[in-house]
Amino acid sequence: MTNRWELFGALVKKETFQIVRDPSCILVAFVMPLILLFIFGFGLSLDMKEVRTGIVLEDRGPLAASLYDAFRATDFIEAVPFGSRRDAASAIADAKVRAIVVVPNDFSRRVRLGESADIQLITDGCETNTATVLEGYVTGAVSTWIAHQRDDLQFPRSSKVSVVSRIRFNPEVNTRNAFVPCSVVLIMAIVGILLTALVVAREWERGTMEAMLATPIRKSEMAFGKLVPYYVLGMGSMVICTALSRFFFGVPLRGSLGALFLSSSVFLAVALTQGFFISTVTKNQYLASMAALILSFLPNYFFAGIVFEIDSMPRAVQAVSCVFPARYFADCLLTSFMVGDVWPLFLRNIGAMCVIGLFFFVAAIRVTPKRLE
Amino acid sequence: MIRIDSVTKSWNSETGPALRGVTVDIKPGRITGLVGPDGAGKTTLIRLLAGLLEPTSGSVSVFGFDTVRQTESIKPFLGYMPQKFGLYEDLTVLENLELYAKLRGLPKSDRPARLAELLRFTALTPFTGRLARRLSGGMKQKLGLACALITTPKLLLLDEPGVGVDPLSRRELWRMVAGLMNDGVVVVWSTAYLDEAEMCDDVLLLNAGEQLYFGPPSGLTDPMKGRVVRVLGIPERERRKTLARFLRNEDVRDGVIQGDAVRLVLRPGAAGTASFEPYRTVPVPPSFEDGFIDRLGGIAQRESPLARDFTPIPKSEKPPVTADGLTKRFGAFTAADHVSFTIRQGEILGLLGPNGAGKSTTFKMLCGLLRPTEGAGYISGWNLRRAPSRARSRLGYMAQKFSLYPDLSVRQNLDFYAGVYGLRGRRHRSAVDRVISMFELGPFRTVSAGKLPLGFKQRLSLAAALMHEPDVLFLDEPTSGVDPLTRREFWGHINALVEKGVTVLVTTHFMDEAEYCDRIILINNGRMAAEGTPDSLKARVRSADLPEPTLEDAFIRLVERGRDPR
Numbered sequence: 017m018t019n020r021w022e023l024f025g026a027l028v029k030k031e032t033f034q035i036v037r038d039p040s041c042i043l044v045a046f047v048m049p050l051i052l053l054f055i056f057g058f059g060l061s062l063d064m065k066e067v068r069t070g071i072v073l074e075d076r077g078p079l080a081a082s083l084y085d086a087f088r089a090t091d092f093i094e095a096v097p098f099g100s101r102r103d104a105a106s107a108i109a110d111a112k113v114r115a116i117v118v119v120p121n122d123f124s125r126r127v128r129l130g131e132s133a134d135i136q137l138i139t140d141g142c143e144t145n146t147a148t149v150l151e152g153y154v155t156g157a158v159s160t161w162i163a164h165q166r167d168d169l170q171f172p173r174s175s176k177v178s179v180v181s182r183i184r185f186n187p188e189v190n191t192r193n194a195f196v197p198c199s200v201v202l203i204m205a206i207v208g209i210l211l212t213a214l215v216v217a218r219e220w221e222r223g224t225m226e227a228m229l230a231t232p233i234r235k236s237e238m239a240f241g242k243l244v245p246y247y248v249l250g251m252g253s254m255v256i257c258t259a260l261s262r263f264f265f266g267v268p269l270r271g272s273l274g275a276l277f278l279s280s281s282v283f284l285a286v287a288l289t290q291g292f293f294i295s296t297v298t299k300n301q302y303l304a305s306m307a308a309l310i311l312s313f314l315p316n317y318f319f320a321g322i323v324f325e326i327d328s329m330p331r332a333v334q335a336v337s338c339v340f341p342a343r344y345f346a347d348c349l350l351t352s353f354m355v356g357d358v359w360p361l362f363l364r365n366i367g368a369m370c371v372i373g374l375f376f377f378v379a380a381i382r383v384t385p386k387r388l389e
Numbered sequence: 390m391i392r393i394d395s396v397t398k399s400w401n402s403e404t405g406p407a408l409r410g411v412t413v414d415i416k417p418g419r420i421t422g423l424v425g426p427d428g429a430g431k432t433t434l435i436r437l438l439a440g441l442l443e444p445t446s447g448s449v450s451v452f453g454f455d456t457v458r459q460t461e462s463i464k465p466f467l468g469y470m471p472q473k474f475g476l477y478e479d480l481t482v483l484e485n486l487e488l489y490a491k492l493r494g495l496p497k498s499d500r501p502a503r504l505a506e507l508l509r510f511t512a513l514t515p516f517t518g519r520l521a522r523r524l525s526g527g528m529k530q531k532l533g534l535a536c537a538l539i540t541t542p543k544l545l546l547l548d549e550p551g552v553g554v555d556p557l558s559r560r561e562l563w564r565m566v567a568g569l570m571n572d573g574v575v576v577v578w579s580t581a582y583l584d585e586a587e588m589c590d591d592v593l594l595l596n597a598g599e600q601l602y603f604g605p606p607s608g609l610t611d612p613m614k615g616r617v618v619r620v621l622g623i624p625e626r627e628r629r630k631t632l633a634r635f636l637r638n639e640d641v642r643d644g645v646i647q648g649d650a651v652r653l654v655l656r657p658g659a660a661g662t663a664s665f666e667p668y669r670t671v672p673v674p675p676s677f678e679d680g681f682i683d684r685l686g687g688i689a690q691r692e693s694p695l696a697r698d699f700t701p702i703p704k705s706e707k708p709p710v711t712a713d714g715l716t717k718r719f720g721a722f723t724a725a726d727h728v729s730f731t732i733r734q735g736e737i738l739g740l741l742g743p744n745g746a747g748k749s750t751t752f753k754m755l756c757g758l759l760r761p762t763e764g765a766g767y768i769s770g771w772n773l774r775r776a777p778s779r780a781r782s783r784l785g786y787m788a789q790k791f792s793l794y795p796d797l798s799v800r801q802n803l804d805f806y807a808g809v810y811g812l813r814g815r816r817h818r819s820a821v822d823r824v825i826s827m828f829e830l831g832p833f834r835t836v837s838a839g840k841l842p843l844g845f846k847q848r849l850s851l852a853a854a855l856m857h858e859p860d861v862l863f864l865d866e867p868t869s870g871v872d873p874l875t876r877r878e879f880w881g882h883i884n885a886l887v888e889k890g891v892t893v894l895v896t897t898h899f900m901d902e903a904e905y906c907d908r909i910i911l912i913n914n915g916r917m918a919a920e921g922t923p924d925s926l927k928a929r930v931r932s933a934d935l936p937e938p939t940l941e942d943a944f945i946r947l948v949e950r951g952r953d954p955r
Contacts, residue, residue: 019494026491030477030484037479037520227475227536230439231492232464386460388441 023233027241031215035245044210049203049253050260056199057265066094067150070104070113073097077124079165083135086161087117092153108138115139115150196267197349198320200257204280205316205342206309207253208287209294211246213308216295226388235384239377243288250284261353271352275362279348282366286341286373287312293380316342344368391415391438391544391575396447398433398598406445407433408598415591417543418572422589422606423579424681426872427843429595431579432472435548438577439469451544465494468542472549474533478522482513482532485521489536507535510565525744527558534562538569545569545576551585553869555743555898556941557948563588581872582899584941587677594684601684609680613654617679618670620651625907629884633692635665636881642687643679643877646884647904648924654679654687678873678901688877695885698827702734702860702890707770709734709783709861709892714764715754717747724750726915727764732908734860737883737893739906743948747915749865752896756863757781769860782810784861785854792850795839799830799849802838806853824852828882844875851882862886864895868902880905900941911944913951 035041071087073080087095096113098104104116118136126133137154219225228238258276261267269276291308298304319326319337326337337343344365351358393413399406408430415421423431436442437449440460449456454463469475476485486504495503508514511531516524521532530550537545545566551559563585566576578589586592587606594602594609602609623631632651636644640659645652652673655663664670682688710732717725725747732738742748753759755766757773757780766773771780793802803821812820825831828848833841838849847867854862864883868876880902887893897903904923911919911926919926927938930946938946 022491022497023494026488030480030488033484034477034479222478223471223473224475224477226441226471226473227469228492229441230464230467230469230471231489232461232494233492387443388436389443 020237024237024241027233027237028244031242031245035249041211041249045207045249045253046256049207049257052203052206053196053199053257053260056202057196057260067092067115067153068096068113069093069150069154070098070107070116071095072099072101072104072116072118074101074121075119075123079124079127080119082165083119083158083161086164087157090153090157093150093157105138115154117154193267193354194350196261196265197353198346200254200261201283201320201342201346201349202313202316203257204250204254204284204345205287205312205320208246208250208284209291209308209312210305211250212242212288212291213294213304214291214301215242215246216292217299217301217304220299221301229385229387235381235386238384239292239381242292243285246288247281247284250288251281254280254284267353269353270356272357275357275359276349276352279345279352279362279366279369282369282373283341283345283348286369286376289373289376289380293376293383296380296383315340319343320346338368339372341369341372390417390452391577392448392450393434393437394448394450396434396437396444396449398430398437398442399445406598408437408444408595410447411595411598411600412447413593413600413603415575415577417575418570419590420566420570420576420578420588422586422592423577423595424581424583424586424592425595425601426597426685426874427581428597429872430598431595432548434593434595435546435577435579438544439467439546440464463544465540466543468537468540468545470533470537470545470547470550472552474529474550475536476521476529476533479520481518481520482508482524483517485532485536486539489539493540495540503539507538511535512561526554527561527744530554530558530562531565534565543573543575545574547576547578549579549581551580551582553866553898556900556944557743559585560945583676583678583681583873586681592677594681596685606677606680609684610675610677613675613679613683615672616655616657616659616683617673617675618653618655618665619647619673620653620665620668620670621649622668623649623651625649629888631668633696633881633884633888636688637692638663643682644688645877645901645904648922648927654683682873682877685874688874693881693885694827694829695882696888698823699886699889699891700858702858704890705734705769705860708732708767709769710738710755710894711767712751712755712764713767715751715761715766716763717750717754717759718762723915725754725761725912728910728912728917729764730910730917730920732861732892732894734892735887735890736908737887737895737906739903739909740894740896740912741903741909741944742912742918746913746948748896748912750915751912752863752865752894755894756784756786782857783859784863785857785859786863786865787850787854787867788865793838793846793853796837798835798837799841800825800834802849803853803856806856810857812857820856824856828852843871844878847871847875847879848882851879855886859891861892861894864893864897866896866898868897868899876902900939900944903940903944911947913948918951919947 069087071084073084084095087093098107101118104113107113108116116138118138120134120136123133123135135158137151139150219228262269290312294307294311295304298307319340320342326334326343329337347365348362351361391414393411393415396408396411397406398408411434423434425431433442437444437456438451440456440463443457451463452466456463477488480488486507490500490504508517511534513528513532513535516528521529524532534550550562559582566578570576578585580586589606591604592602592606592609593600620635628646628649628651632644632646635641635651635653640656640663641653642656643654708731712728712730715725715728716723728751730738740748740752750759754761755773757777760774768780769783771783773780794805797805800821803824807817807820825834828851830845830849830852833845838846841849868879876899883893884905895906903909906923908920908922909926910917919929923940926943926947927940930938930943935942
């Protein structure tokens, strides 16, 4: 009697109109990924440049002055001169500088006498990561300086400073290449889940769900009618993310577009289904958006491999990570960008995502009520 | 036909059942009205009929189909209009109709003709491209009806379609539905408006889930014959005091102010004996509302505690409220056009008008919620623009939806509002204690506001608005969607306040509420269309074919007269 395809088409059309006319959807799908990708792409980096470092020259001799010049010459340290230890100490307390280098009074004298001369380095313990990296930079800068001073005849024997050179490996480029695809995983997880988390809840809040339940549509038609338009929208944000990664951040894309399309389609479908599930359970937009953020953003942040290596987590946590689709998509995406098409890996991960997606789809249909109770 | 067989519906063991043992046979070809106080179970019953809920015990069958086991068989011939109309706000009028046409499986070939017919029928043809969220309340209601009618249903369920809609639109809706009736159609119409119920062929009266009456409305009205009187000749300034005195009389079951008279419903058998000296009484025909209230046991609240405890406001020469040429333009559209009036101390002024006529705009400008483009508003002599906080400190505001926090207790809500009004320390405590004792909220101190019975919610809202002892009280559709009993109680409080010198400005769609006003201003197309006492407005539309016009008749005639010729 009823043409089911036409009915389905009507739902898709309705949902599409709602998307187009609701600026918040466009915001979530297009503006949010842009902002997030820029934040992650630029902000999330373990390397540092121009870390503000206070330099206190208690020794006024020419040797100390040339050491100061050496600090000023490196790219990693922005040398800020201070007149006394006390001034420098208050600056580090205010986080105006990240570290202090003190060249003591007797520095020149001890060097000339061939004794061991100490340079004091004080780092900000609040930023443990910065502190350790900075230690390397400073020792590096000092040893470079010593190497230069060797030619000088006044320089009999060097101090016992071992050299850890960060300069030669220049790790910066590598981390960004890995960070950007991982950020895309996280962004797509948030976008996908947020898009659908609100839609069913909105129908409950506005009273349209009640009218829908009184019409002859089926639960699965309702579900697909909602998922399809948001899938198209979500793939739009994926295109933006990929283009930005490739052309703006300069991340290589070594795999094929087809493989990328396949893995991101499956991942997006899973994220949308999860959002749909959350929305159906909560029936309340506020609750749904909170649940979406906590259930998707936080775990996916841990398991997308941006900051934390899954392999170095405890076994129990590794087991938990299997439930979150982000880890599989991260594998696919990193491979697509950095390595190329590795089909066994793709298929394994896509398969895992399909299992999770199917679970949530069945669950969502189950919890979709046929009545108001 | 529809058979509701000893249906009980309970949610959980804590609250009592929403419906208990309701047994009714609803006949086709008739409009059945579903009436009762708030929380009576009207919406629950409608949802049971739509198959959206399952009865806890008993059964519902619709044209021979069981609503639980054969839900899918019912849906094709069901037309259901839920309380919020079920419209998609981001879709246009036409898109909403097309969506429901497809969802309900209206064949493609029939679609253009059917949609055109419905659009003409609802007079929405000029607005097909307008988004549903930009429609007025009355237009949304018509579109909701059109969506429910798309496949010419055999069972049409309307859940309080008239809430928040002006009388003109309500009458149009009634005419439309009445025009659809034929032998095969069943219409169930749930309503808080008893004049609507009176027009139904049958009514089902529910109270706290119990069926009190089922049958033609005359079955409730007829026994009231001879028990309703109008008391005439009461001086204008005495009406409220006199009504309060009458209500203390054991022979009186219900009483309302009606223009310059007081209308009383008497105890059975008291009609011949009760006397209301020195005033003259004339018997009048009973209305459905009289039967309704009598069946529910008369009005419970005999006298408002405010009459005893509220501190009278000293007499002042300055008019409490003045609107001086209030004008508001939104771009090229003038929402309010030079509206001017003053309200005397201790006067109730009603602001009436169709949806979108500019009544809310005027009201908001006087509350200081909206800045006038031209003109000025004054509260107790303070200009709302130049001294807004001074002016606002003199007014109390009660919104349509109670602005209470449902999860806070009564005490916490009042504490919050006392803080908002800037009361600190001892003054804070004494203000809260004062309103709690005045409104007799003591026993509910620790109860969450959301769990209060409706009448108490309303009391609490009013208490919050009166915390800072304002001279002026603004009421924005205070009893929209509220049953007559609760409304009587509310107006009991308001009348007591006015006797103490409080000045009241009220907007409303309920015409019997408008009868309580000393003076009415009718706003139409942004301008003041008529002004006067309820009786003088009625007199203006009296004619040979309408010898006894009601206030609703007056409203409709005056609005229609003022309609733009274009």
